Amino acid sequence: MNNEMRDAFFNPIVDEALKNKDLIVLAADHTAFSLNKLVEEVPEQFINVGISEQNMISLAAGMALRGKKVFAYGITPFVSLKILEQFTLDVATQNLDVNIVSVGCGFAYSTDGPSHHGLQDIGCMLSIPNIFIYNCSDPWNSSLIAEKSLKEKSPKYIRIEKGNMDNFVVDTKEFNGCSKISSGKDLCILTSGAISHEVLKASKILEERFSIRASIIDIYQLKPLPEEVLLRYISGYSNICVIEENWICGGFSNQLASFILKSGLKVNYMNKGVREGFCYEYGSRDFLWNKFNLDKVSIANEIANWIKG
Amino acid sequence: MNTNTNQINFLKKNSIKLRIKVLEAVYKAGKGHIGGAYSMIDILTVLFYGGFLKHDPKNPNWKERDIFLLSKGHAGIGLYCILSDRGFFEEKHLFELNNGGLLGEHPDANIPGIEVVGGSLGHGLGIACGMAKADKLNLNPRKYFVLMGDGELYEGSVWEAILFTCHHNLSNLILIIDRNRYIATAGTEEVNSLSSISDKMHSFGFNVIEIDAHNIEEIYSNLTAINDFKSKKPTVLIANSVKGKGVSFMENEVSWHHGGIREDTYKKAKMELETTLGD
Numbered sequence: 121m122n123n124e125m126r127d128a129f130f131n132p133i134v135d136e137a138l139k140n141k142d143l144i145v146l147a148a149d150h151t152a153f154s155l156n157k158l159v160e161e162v163p164e165q166f167i168n169v170g171i172s173e174q175n176m177i178s179l180a181a182g183m184a185l186r187g188k189k190v191f192a193y194g195i196t197p198f199v200s201l202k203i204l205e206q207f208t209l210d211v212a213t214q215n216l217d218v219n220i221v222s223v224g225c226g227f228a229y230s231t232d233g234p235s236h237h238g239l240q241d242i243g244c245m246l247s248i249p250n251i252f253i254y255n256c257s258d259p260w261n262s263s264l265i266a267e268k269s270l271k272e273k274s275p276k277y278i279r280i281e282k283g284n285m286d287n288f289v290v291d292t293k294e295f296n297g298c299s300k301i302s303s304g305k306d307l308c309i310l311t312s313g314a315i316s317h318e319v320l321k322a323s324k325i326l327e328e329r330f331s332i333r334a335s336i337i338d339i340y341q342l343k344p345l346p347e348e349v350l351l352r353y354i355s356g357y358s359n360i361c362v363i364e365e366n367w368i369c370g371g372f373s374n375q376l377a378s379f380i381l382k383s384g385l386k387v388n389y390m391n392k393g394v395r396e397g398f399c400y401e402y403g404s405r406d407f408l409w410n411k412f413n414l415d416k417v418s419i420a421n422e423i424a425n426w427i428k429g
Numbered sequence: 430m431n432t433n434t435n436q437i438n439f440l441k442k443n444s445i446k447l448r449i450k451v452l453e454a455v456y457k458a459g460k461g462h463i464g465g466a467y468s469m470i471d472i473l474t475v476l477f478y479g480g481f482l483k484h485d486p487k488n489p490n491w492k493e494r495d496i497f498l499l500s501k502g503h504a505g506i507g508l509y510c511i512l513s514d515r516g517f518f519e520e521k522h523l524f525e526l527n528n529g530g531l532l533g534e535h536p537d538a539n540i541p542g543i544e545v546v547g548g549s550l551g552h553g554l555g556i557a558c559g560m561a562k563a564d565k566l567n568l569n570p571r572k573y574f575v576l577m578g579d580g581e582l583y584e585g586s587v588w589e590a591i592l593f594t595c596h597h598n599l600s601n602l603i604l605i606i607d608r609n610r611y612i613a614t615a616g617t618e619e620v621n622s623l624s625s626i627s628d629k630m631h632s633f634g635f636n637v638i639e640i641d642a643h644n645i646e647e648i649y650s651n652l653t654a655i656n657d658f659k660s661k662k663p664t665v666l667i668a669n670s671v672k673g674k675g676v677s678f679m680e681n682e683v684s685w686h687h688g689g690i691r692e693d694t695y696k697k698a699k700m701e702l703e704t705t706l707g708d
Contacts, residue, residue: 175555175589182559
C-alpha cells in the first residue's frame, strides 16, 4: 500500500482532473510525483506559474470566476503568509472554489530555516471568513479531504504532508472533521497533523511509565471546528490538553480554548506548541521536535507533571 | 479612420457631464477621490459609451459580456457614475455614497456591474489574467479590459501578473495604465521613478500603444484599432493623463487625490465644468 502523503492527496485530484477539463492545478514552482500524470496527459490543466504565489492566488480567483475548480499548490509560508490578502480579497469575498494546497507545515522543511517553517499559517487562515481549513495527518484522511474538496465549492486551505506516514486506527470512517485515534480515561488530548503521530507515541509512554491513559482526538478540519463531534469527544474529561506543531500565537490552541470555555465544561486546560521565537536549528523533523520539547518523551513528561500536579 | 462626429461630440459632452456627477456625489458624501476619477473618466466614457465593451445593464451577469476590472479601486466614484448612467443601478445611490447605501469608496462585487472587490492595489491584472486564461482554455472570445493606476506599478504582484500575461499570450486582455504621474502623497517620479513605462512594457512583450488620455478622438480611434487587432500579444494602452483633469485648480494637485470639498470650492469647480460643457 502506498502511504506517501502527497500521493494520497493528489491521486484523487488527478483522477478527477483526467475526467473534468474544468479542474486546474496551479503550482508555484513546486511539484509532486503524483502530479506527473496530470502534466503528461492533460498539460493544459497544470500551470506552473513560477515563483509568484500572490499572482497564483489572484489567477485562481479569476479562473474560479470563470467556472474552473482550482487547486493552487505551494510551500506553506508562501501560500499562506505571503498570499493572505489575495486569498482574503480575491477569493474569500466571493466564496470562490479555490483550494490552496500547502506543503511544509510545522517543521516539515526541517533543514530550511525560518523562511520555510509553517508555524503561523493556521493563525493567518483562521482570520479569514468563509474558508475551510483542513490538516492532513495520515494517508486515509488525506484522501478523504481530497474527495471532500472535489465535492465542495468553497475556498479551502489544505495542509498536506510529504513522505510516508502510517494510517491511524480511527473510531469512524465518516468525514467528521476529527477522529479518535486512542482511547483513555484520564485526559483528552486534542491535536492535528503530523505531530499527532508523536502524540500517539507519547500516550504509550504516559501509560507505561505513568499509568496515565489518554484519549487522543486528531482534528483534520480546523475551520469551522467540528464542534458537535468535538464536544462529544471531550465531555466527561476534567483534563484537556492541546498539542500542536505551531506557535501558539499562530496555531489553533486559542480557538480550541475559546471553544472549550464557551462549552461551559469545567476542565483543567493546558496547551503545548512551538515556543515563540525563530528556529535556527537544522536537522531532521524529529531533531527539531526534540529541540522544541515536542518529542514523545518531552510531551509525555510534561503531561505527566501537569496531571500529577 | 472614419469616426462618427456626432458620437465623438456626444462622448466629449458626456465625459464632462460625468465629471459633474462625480463632483456632486463627492460633495454630498463629504469626501472622495476626485483626482484619480477625473484622470480616467474620458477613457471609461469611450469604453462604455463607444461600443467597445459588451455589457447589459439590465443583466449585469450576462454570460456574453466583456469584462472591465477597475484595479485602481479608489477611483470607484468615476465608474459608479457611468454604471448608474448606463442603468446598472439607480442614480440615487450616487448621492448616498459612503452614507449607508449601496456604494462606498471602493467597489465590491455586490454592486451591479462590479466584478471583484477593489481598494487594495495590485490585484486587478492578476484576477483578469486568471479569467482571460480560463476563457482561452474554453475558447471563449470574451475581451478583458483592466484599468490600473500608474502607481500600482509599485506593487510587486503587478509584475508577477505582467510576466504571466505576456508568457501566456493573453491577447484577449487589454491593460490600460492611467499614467497620471501621481500617487496619494507625491509625484511618481519623485518617489520611485517609473520613467518610461512604454519601454518596460515593450521589453516584457506587450503590444504597446501610448495615447493622450483626454483626447476622445484618439482614445476612440485607438480602441477601434485594438478591437480589430489580430495580434497574439496582449495589449497595453499607456494613457497619459492629468490627475484632476477638467477642473483647473484640481489638475496635478496632489491634495485632490482624496479629501473633502468646501461649498465655495464645489461651486467654483461646477461652474468651470458647466462652462466647458456649454462651449
